[in-house]
Amino acid sequence: MKVTIADKLPEEAIDQLKQLGLDVDNNPGLKEKDLASGLKDSQILIVRSTVVNKECIDHSPKLSLIIRAGAGVNNIDIEAASGKGIYVANCPGKNAIAVAELTLGLILSLDRFIPQNVSDFNAGKWNKAAYSKADGLYGKTIGIIGTGMIGQEVIKRAQGFGLNVIAWSRSLTSEMADEMEIERAGSIQEVAEASDILSVHLAMNAQTKGIISKEILSSLKDGAMFINTSRDGVVDEEALYDEVKNGRLKAGLDVFSDEPEFKEGEFESRFQGLDNVCITHHIGASTNQAQMAVADDAVDIVRGYIKEGKVRNWLNRCEHTESPWQLVVRHYDKPGVIANVMNELKEANINAQELENVIFDRKLAACCTIQLDAEPSEKVLNNICTRQDEVISATLVPRS
Numbered sequence: 001m002k003v004t005i006a007d008k009l010p011e012e013a014i015d016q017l018k019q020l021g022l023d024v025d026n027n028p029g030l031k032e033k034d035l036a037s038g039l040k041d042s043q044i045l046i047v048r049s050t051v052v053n054k055e056c057i058d059h060s061p062k063l064s065l066i067i068r069a070g071a072g073v074n075n076i077d078i079e080a081a082s083g084k085g086i087y088v089a090n091c092p093g094k095n096a097i098a099v100a101e102l103t104l105g106l107i108l109s110l111d112r113f114i115p116q117n118v119s120d121f122n123a124g125k126w127n128k129a130a131y132s133k134a135d136g137l138y139g140k141t142i143g144i145i146g147t148g149m150i151g152q153e154v155i156k157r158a159q160g161f162g163l164n165v166i167a168w169s170r171s172l173t174s175e176m177a178d179e180m181e182i183e184r185a186g187s188i189q190e191v192a193e194a195s196d197i198l199s200v201h202l203a204m205n206a207q208t209k210g211i212i213s214k215e216i217l218s219s220l221k222d223g224a225m226f227i228n229t230s231r232d233g234v235v236d237e238e239a240l241y242d243e244v245k246n247g248r249l250k251a252g253l254d255v256f257s258d259e260p261e262f263k264e265g266e267f268e269s270r271f272q273g274l275d276n277v278c279i280t281h282h283i284g285a286s287t288n289q290a291q292m293a294v295a296d297d298a299v300d301i302v303r304g305y306i307k308e309g310k311v312r313n314w315l316n317r318c319e320h321t322e323s324p325w326q327l328v329v330r331h332y333d334k335p336g337v338i339a340n341v342m343n344e345l346k347e348a349n350i351n352a353q354e355l356e357n358v359i360f361d362r363k364l365a366a367c368c369t370i371q372l373d374a375e376p377s378e379k380v381l382n383n384i385c386t387r388q389d390e391v392i393s394a395t396l397v398p399r400s
């Protein structure tokens, strides 16, 4: 089995994949356009931020599993993968601490002018007067949008700095907020109005696109900080640019819309040269600790897939099949039994949506559970049970 790696993974992970007996095509320089021509003979593709588009999926006949070695999966066309029966999985939480650490770094940098301090020092300029105008963080309020893995790690670190925390998240309950010792807000707007610092930690998807709108940004206090280490698409970047250009807000960003696809080289951004903006190179996840943790997780997903046929962190599984009926067939474990059951269902024009077959100790008998899109008639059930040398029992269970 062949695995293609289209981003940089630690050597240890490459070795572990080889030890699993895989043919490893380690090609970290591959870009979206390279992948778009397809992977002719790879069954598994591992990426970090490299885009896996529909063309890649349509032109990769053997591809069966795509792993995002990281958290955000907006670089993968999941809809196209689902249409071709390709598993998509990610490695959630493994880089959350690293991103939280960077988030605090951006906040401290903006408050204490750390990048400008260093850059002036290196240029031989001493400027204690200008750089003694920091406000300090203690006792201020940070607003957290999205209390997932990263949001929660940011909360702990912010509390360590003596910041008060107010948060909004779609699934944040009062009990959870009490446990985290934070204030729970009813809306993003409410968080923005109360915050000296607003930090966003949402996944990027159709519902969160532009969720940090012009109105949200304009309801931040004068001089407030806006921090984004999630994805550029969650914020109205035009509005953000206006707010930082006119000097009303400060921004700490690890993600922005014209982020280069290449790893090293010249580039231009409208955010360059603004003193109230601190931008890093999408390095939230790029500590050794996080990269090792993510890579270990990716290897473990591959291991589970090739050894047990199971995909951990499987993202594109249909959670709710409409199958109203479940057929449980206990049967003798020999060739053709399930095929005969399926044939009876096919004759009755009944579709089997999900199927699981498990085998008992002694390897004589097995149990097959099949989710059906329609109710089989008595006649179909009788036909299945008639093969007494194959079927022990067939029971129809309505799924509620």
Ligand SMILES: NC(=O)c1ccc[n+]([C@@H]2O[C@H](COP(=O)([O-])OP(=O)(O)OC[C@H]3O[C@@H](n4cnc5c(N)ncnc54)[C@H](O)[C@@H]3O)[C@@H](O)[C@H]2O)c1
Residues within 6 Å of the ligand: 070, 071, 072, 073, 092, 093, 095, 096, 099, 145, 146, 147, 148, 149, 150, 151, 169, 170, 171, 201, 202, 203, 204, 205, 207, 208, 229, 230, 231, 254, 255, 282, 283, 284, 285, 286
């Ligand atoms: N800068 C980096 O290097 C870096 C590293 C890791 C993750 N990230 C980004 O940060 C994001 C969050 O990562 P995480 O590990 O905390 O993920 P997570 O899955 O634990 O949290 C995601 C959060 O987004 C919220 N969310 C998702 N869909 C939503 C919707 N439709 N409406 C409202 N809320 C929604 C969830 O409720 C949750 O609070 C990732 O998706 C990724 O884009 C960036």
Ligand SMILES: O=C(O)[C@H](O)COP(=O)(O)O
Residues within 6 Å of the ligand: 048, 049, 050, 069, 070, 071, 072, 073, 095, 282, 283, 284, 285, 286
């Ligand atoms: O979603 C993520 O995990 C991050 O954005 C990390 O991106 P990277 O793997 O390209 O560093």
